[in-house]
């Protein structure tokens with residue numbers, strides 16, 4: 001059964017969306033050359049209400065440009081884009097009441113003012129009813145542990161504290177969708193964990209639609225069941241995280257410790273030994289396959305002392321996917 005508030009009609013819809021920047025590059029003394037950067041190149045996808053989707057890709061892929069078009073900061077050069085049925089660049093103010101956005105690289109908080117003053121300004125700017133503002137603020141303070149920070153000027157906050165402050169500011173007006181552009185960039189492990197837990201709760205309890213742009217693949221692994229991969233302005237993958245492994249034909253590694261140094265284990269294909277170090281051997285096998293059969297076989301034929309399985313590194317999977325794409329092979 002679907003959660004209440006979750007419907008299948010698309011909340012965010014992009015159809016062949018493009019963004020081209022005209023840039024002038026200095027090519028010599030007094031000489032400038034015009035050239036065009038296709039930051040987003042005919043992207044189509046839709047996100048249903050209540051979904052939490054990861055939007056990943058290398059630097060310069062077009063992630064931030066997409067987010068800026070979704071908020072109405074930038075106008076697409078082509079294609080059709082709708083958020084909650086609204087064309088963002090045409091009705092940016094009307095849309096602003098329904099969306100929240102956090103840019104990890106810059107704050108929307110007032111640098112010199114205590115954190116609480118930024119929230120009071122948000123309160124007035126969005127004309128949030130007093131009771132609801134109170135209620136939301138209390139909830140944010142509790143969930144994001146902001147109590148001690150409210151009277152501290154933003155410039156004195158650590159990066160992790162500031163990020164929590166920014167997330168709260170983006171949510172005080174109860175937006176239906178939250179865009180996060182690199183929210184965990186530069187954060188320590190504890191802050192990252194806290195931010196992730198908060199986002200998971202927000203999505204589960206309030207069915208807030210979340211579009212999460214990140215470099216940190218652990219963000220995606222821990223939060224998103226669906227991931228979109230963008231490269232050079234093009235969507236190269238849209239699907240389950242598990243499927244990404246298959247698209248990249250990733251492998252898991254079985255690490256076995258034998259009683260003594262032995263020749264490489266004769267493993268059933270496609271599993272194979274990729275490294276031997278004394279009594280320890282590493283076997284690669286397809287990530288989509290179960291390790292059980294392989295383990296049983298080795299245990300029956302070799303003096304096994306210990307073993308562990310290493311999950312594939314998504315970063316490597318994506319790198320491989322990009323490489324294959326450039327070589328002209330389809331991936332998804």
Ligand SMILES: Nc1ncnc2c1ncn2[C@@H]1O[C@H](COP(=O)(O)OP(=O)(O)O)[C@@H](O)[C@H]1O
Nearest residue numbers: 021023037039058059060061062063064065066
């Ligand atoms: N305002 C701009 N003017 C010119 N080029 C831009 C502008 N904004 C982004 N770009 C270019 O568009 C491409 C995509 O940038 P961006 O969306 O910021 O990527 P990402 O967020 O994935 O790192 C890059 O080549 C970037 O240099």
Ligand SMILES: [Mg+2]
Nearest residue numbers: 063064065181
């Ligand atoms: Mg970016």
